[in-house]
Amino acid sequence: MFDVEKIREDFPILSREISGRPLIYLDNGATSQTPKCVVDHIADTYYRVNANVHRGVHTLSQEATDAHEAARRRVQQFIGAGSSSEVIFTRGTTEAINLVASSFGDEFLHDGDEIILTVMEHHANIVPWQLLQRRRNIKLRVVPIDERGDLNVDTYKSLFNGHTRLVGVAHVSNVLGTINPVREMIAYAHAQGVPVLVDGAQAVPHLRVNVQELDADFYVFSAHKVYGPTGIGVLYGKEKWLDAMPPYQGGGEMIAHVDFSGTTFGELPFKFEAGTPDYVGTSAFATALDYVDHIGLESIAAHENELLRYTTDRLQDIEGMRIFGTSEHKSSVISFLVDGIHHYDMGMLLDKLGVAVRTGHHCAQPLMTSLGIEGTVRASFAAYNTKAEAEAFVAAVKRVVQMFR
Missing domain, CATH: 3.90.1150.10 (Aspartate Aminotransferase, domain 1)
Incomplete structure (x- = not known):
């Protein structure tokens, strides 16, 4: 009931x-409110388990690490990812897209390549690709909508050519509310050998998402739209892509070994999580997902x-x-x-x-x-x-x- x-x-x-x-x-499309159980969890973590995660041998650090990694597994379960190593914690949807634009873009996009976007994209799924254009002479091609706010799928298919390297599409429009046919769009793109990034910021709070069923290559969303804390987001990426992409940022947490002669990087997911993570926020996000599933x-x-x-x-x-x-x-x-x-x-x-x-x-x-x-x-x-x-x-x-x- x-x-x-x-x-x-x-x-x-x-x-x-x-x-x-x-x-x-x-x-709520901008930010949902936060239930008391999530706020209580944040307070309890600061009062009882506040210690930096990973590498610490003392009890508080180990407990904080366990909670942080349990949160990663909780997100994995919530979106149906195949492995927790495919779940990268970010500051939000925007940083997740910037990560892909930077790392995937630098590794796989070259002068003359093209990216397909839609006219209904949030600026977060437009501007990072335009910034990439400053480093690569790439072209953005745009799918229009009809009078009802539905994507023109025939035009979408017509935009593919031998230069297409990526598709970026909102699962749900933050303005129109349109639920885009991302499963079909992904299937068509894959038939052309093109990976797809899905902006799920407006979808995850309202739709049951399974990234493996969608076959998305990248799927991004934010905690603060799903009754969770601000400043936490998720990049899901297929392991084959994440393994091949260079790190987005450098620093602690994301390394295997550092020497002035060179550095080797950590395994997934840590390769993309430089610095101290918001381990309080990640575990609070897991509490928010529990809350959603309870209802x-x-x-x-x-x-x-x-x-x-x-x-x-x-x-x-x-x-x-x-x-x-x-x-x-x-x-x-x-x-x-x-x-x-x-x-x-x-x-x-x-x-x-x-x-x-x-x-x-x-x-x-x-x-x-x-x-x-x-x-x-x-x-x-x-x-x-x-x-x-x-x-x-x-x-x-x-x-x-x-x-x-």
């Missing part, structure tokens, strides 16, 4: 008031999808409402504009009514350009949001609209 009121008890922040009104938090990711998704359908239907009754992203395959995001009202004004006034949404281009300016707009208002749902909150949100939007009429 999915008990949303019981779930809300795990998130003390939801009892806050904003401008004298109960907080309605609908900015049931499928139950969370069903709840969010019901809120998505209900809220979308209610918003469409508002005169001048434009909703961007109407795919049949959509996750927990509604991006919209109301004619005559700037997205910033809408977001600011909603905040005065206690509703937290995101406004602007959502780090997806190329998508906004293709839509012919500067930005949107974005509401995004999580497990703790309620139908009553959805109703209050719609009522707040209507009230703002009345102010401008």
